[in-house]
Amino acid sequence: MSISIAHLGPSGTYAEAAAVAYANWLIQKKGQQSFLCPYPSIAQTLQAAATGQVDLAVVPVENSLEGSVTMTLDTLWRLDTLQVQQALVLPISHALLSCAGSLEAIETVYSHPQALAQCQEWLDKFLPSVQLVPMNSTTEALGYLETDSTAGAISSLRAAQLYNLPILASPINDYPCNHTRFWVLSLQPSPGGDRTSLAFSVPANVPGALAKPLQVFAERNINLSRIESRPTKRSLGEYLFFIDLEAEANEPLVKSALTELADHAETLKIFGCYSILNIDS
Template sequence: MSISIAHLGPPGTYAEAAALAYCRTLTRECDSKAWLCPYPSIAQTLHAVAKGQADLAVVPVENSIEGSVTITLDTLWQLDQLQIQQALVLPIQHALLSRASRLQAIQTVYSHPQALAQCQGWLENSLPLVQLVPTNSTTEALQHLDTDYTAGVIASQRAAMLYQLPILAAAINDYPDNCTRFWIVGQQSSPGGSHTSLAFSTPANVPGALVKPLQAFAQREINLSRIESRPTKRSLGEYLFFIDLEANASTPLVQEALSEAASHTEILKIFGSYSVIPIDSTALIEN
């Protein structure tokens, strides 16, 4: 059996590294063969699975430094047919790739907005005058390096190996324990696991609108590991709430809590229960 896995491209992104790590788990667990399908944006990656153009998508959802990847949350809310199959936690170590002869020659630095933000302190100290240019992915702007010797790109060491580009500075993220959580998303039913993700909108912006659905979990001592609001995009001041539970949605206790929470919400969407797999840092440079 072969499986197609969509991810943010071009090749060399951290999403591709996460997808490759997931491929290794598939190989260990079954005889499945997987091939990777790069897409130019996270939204397009998720839409590809919703349309049946790919079997699974590997998308970033949360970084330990910069927090949630909002486009992933917003798109998942819009696409009702998708379910989380698994989560991966990938260590992230950024490098500055450039053909410049020295650091002081860099005038422009390109990268994904998350990567730029994760290296903000290093950039302010080492390259305080450079122009920062956001791109759709960490590898999208690598093409500039062949013609502009004053440009740099923040990307992975694996990207440097793939495209045979010099690393001018390594380990430039502001915090050494930088990591990103990725979701593996597909149309099949969620397999179950130690964590559950869901989101809901409230019927009205009134006192108690948020606390009532949350009490359904607190009263049953179900731990919430994350809660975050996102605008509904309908009206200023209206929000969706994304929640992670440390529990399996199929257990009777969680079923009770979900049923009670649903009675206090306008729309409740359960994205699935899944296990979380830590990935060794070698996944960034292997393959």
């Protein structure tokens, strides 16, 4: 029986590339067949997995240039049911696609906000006067290009091949070492691994409210590879904290740290314990 994998669509997105890479890994390592299911937004991708419409969801969680993907974090906190099965790290190389005859002819550039931000210095240098239009994905606007010769889109080389679109410039990301970490999530229990991800809120915005939860890891020499704050959306100045641990959740020291953390937190959510798979291309 094939596994269904949700991802941000349409075809040609980096999320689809990550989903394809994971599907290939499933075949090689487990002999498991799968098929892809594109969704129009990250939130809908996660919702599909949370409600059982699909078996897995592949979503971006962090980029090496622009940091965390806030839509992913906010939706995971809200859904409260999905567990991380695997992390995938994918190299990202952006290209400017357009039917324009030259850069000078471009008046508007479309793409996902993360892609626009990852190419901001290049855009300021070569297209300083263009209008930047954020979209739900890096491929959503590609249909505009054939009918508007003044439009461009930041997308992938794979998307250019899929949609048979000209490439005006590549690569255009501001830094060559550009990687995005994706999470593979499902309703199944997390399989275990050397990374643990969690989030918590604190009871009140008072001195030491964050220091005490973090101290439980420092006292046990548990390294935090990432910490990110997000607003609770209840009141200005109230935050949630997302943390990645370089540790296995079932280790005795980690288990005791999480037990103590729960005493300091208003709400604690464990998103899973998993391993990281690096994708070469």
